[in-house]
Amino acid sequence: MARIFGIDLGTTNSLIAYMDGATPRVIPGRHERTMVPSVVALTDNGIIVGDPAKDYLVRGSERTVYSVKRFMGKGLADVAEELKYFPYRMTEQGGVIRIQLGEKSYSPPQISAMILKELKLRAEAYLGEDVSKVVITVPAYFNDSQRQATKDAGMIAGLEVLRIINEPTAASLAYGLQKRTQGRIAVFDLGGGTFDISILKLKNGIFEVLSTNGNTHLGGDDFDRAVADHLLEEIRGRHGIDVHDFPDTMQSVRLEAERAKIRLSDEQKTSVALDLPEGRGTFHSELTRDQLEALTKHLVEQTLAPCRSALQDAGLQPSDVDEVVLVGGSTRMPLVRCRVQDLFGKMPHSHLNPDEVVALGAAVQADILSGGIQDMLLLDVTPLSIGIETMGGVMSTLIRRNTTIPASAKEMFTTYVDGQTSVDIHILQGERELAKDNRSLARFQLKLPPLPAGVPRIEVTFLIDANGILNVTAKDVRTEKIQSIQVKPSYGLSDSEVERMIGESFKFAVEDLQARQFIEARTEAEAIMKATEKALRQGRQLITPDETETIKASLAALEAARTQGDHKAIRARIADVEKATHHLAEVLMDHSLKEALENKKLSELT
């Protein structure tokens, strides 16, 4: 059987991992970087994904999509308040958001599928084998529509999604495999866009989730936004410029805010520099950790109530928790660590890299599914109650939140009027009394034979599978016949839409691949040229004038290929430059100036 891969499809970054024997490993891309930025850009040469796409945030922001995970399984009205923060244009069709990129519009699952394909290609290049079966992680607090949207994304990317698994529980698997932990653990997962808290009991290889809670709209993005708003205010005050009018600069501000936030996890104070629009100079400022904490304190506080609810639902006191594990990049913030420690009364830890642990856990789950690991079993729960709308607009709960999955409930339906031939059923998810206050998941119509009132008896089974996704079946009790039902999702793509998107995805696969290869080659060429020129300046006196000429010639050839050639030509010229500079690199290293050529890593140049 083909190997199953584990994917962390994150708000900011995505990763793919596999089991190397008994050890889960994240697959690196070029330059050893394990994270693929969850960014998709439409360029003149086609669609690109990941690191090269990230460059387009500040020079083509209206055609560069980031944080698409925030829009999975959502309608436009759900995100109305934050639309102003995003430079790309969004509309809605059939309850699903559509993102405008050039002439075409894409649903969030289609954009996510592009990221998934990038991960697939990365793994295929690295291992030299086909990637077709995957486990994908989602926030534990994702509702049914969001989970379904994630599964759709996998299908559109041509992947068979064998399991949707919750991020905090995936992390617990990675920890459990490593340490054989026993006892009660709390996993506090604050990522780029979502927050989850899960409380588990670990015993003899069983990972039993006792409760989960969270907020699917709270994460690093919100912290960046708070810092960015502060910087925008400062720029307006000092330079009289409203940056909101300049979408590309807005993105620079957002990215600089993110970098400053990250630096302030290690430093007390950091400087901020930004090029102002229309060549109006540079904005310089300073930000202290105290300022950052004042700006984001209210966001950190928002994580605490879900933690308390989760403890209560698990029937535990904070002191009953043996271990607190931190997951997600945002848990690097000292304020977050401090508040978590206050709440649980013990020092939280992140022995495994909080950026990678979810992907590692997904690989562990993948191994369990493929029959590798046999002694570990995850028993997860459904995060939100599922029910149906009853008379008077009240929600009648069928499966309560924090019920172990798979879970099922049966409900009997009949008629109130003689000859009635159908019953409308509205499925809801949430904890509120009234139907209108909960999330509408789907509607469907039960067909009934025309009989006197009360005679027809249709038994409807609501089953939440191990992915946390609801399946509905109906059976006529009198005839024992299974009735097929057409469920219309309230915020999801229909089956036929998904089919169409899978088709399109294959159709454009070749074009997309060519565009991607071209842009990647070109980006790398630019980086190599910069690095080589720098090396020449530093090492010219160490090599012969002939060598210098050869290197210069190879650089000129690369420049020509970069502007005119295809990706193969560019790659060939890159190889020439590397060959020509081989000796130069050696002598530079001998002079312990070895940083010079190593610095050609894209990461340090941009």
Added chain:
Amino acid sequence: MARSMCWHCQSEVTGEYFCDRCVKVQPLSKESDYFTCFGLPRLLTIDAQTLETKFYELSRAFHPDFFQRKTDAEQAISLGNSALLNTAYRTLKDPIRRAEYLVQLEAGSVKDIRTSPPADLFEEILELQDDLDGFRAASADNEISERDRLQAKLMDKREHLKRRQQAMESDLRSLFTTWDHLQAQDDRNQAVRAEKDVTLKHMREILSNRTYLRNIINDLTATIG
């Protein structure tokens, strides 16, 4: 587990959950109750550790994770069995749900929902409703002192009701012992059967009073905080 025919190879299934001959997983019978599902007698005192151990063992036998590479039919059985197992565990783990379930199994009919207070709480509940109305009115009209007075009074009441609830639960526990004791005796004895009926009836009454009381307490908490 009752002996039956394997859905796959049609041989007689004598093993617990898997066919001895073709090693296919067998669906838990729709007729089997939660106690049978766990291989337990219909007793109300259940050791939590034993139940958990059995739950983990059965989860390992049935969970869909372990059927990924099996046929669609086996996957469907695994899913159905796991869902049933999870419901059974949730029901048996909690003493109140366990008792409600047993009463329903033994005496039929679902727990009857009480809409009026139990006789011995009648006066108290009526007064409580008046105070709650008063509290809401005082809050709406911003009459701070009256609101605070009623809030303190209602909090006292709540404590009293909580003690009542605890008393009911302790009554239930002694009925659990009675029931378990009766289960050990010969069911053909008419006196035993009669006493069982009385015990079930008594349990049902306490369970429905307790549910009523708990709803009142929850309402109180929702209103006064």
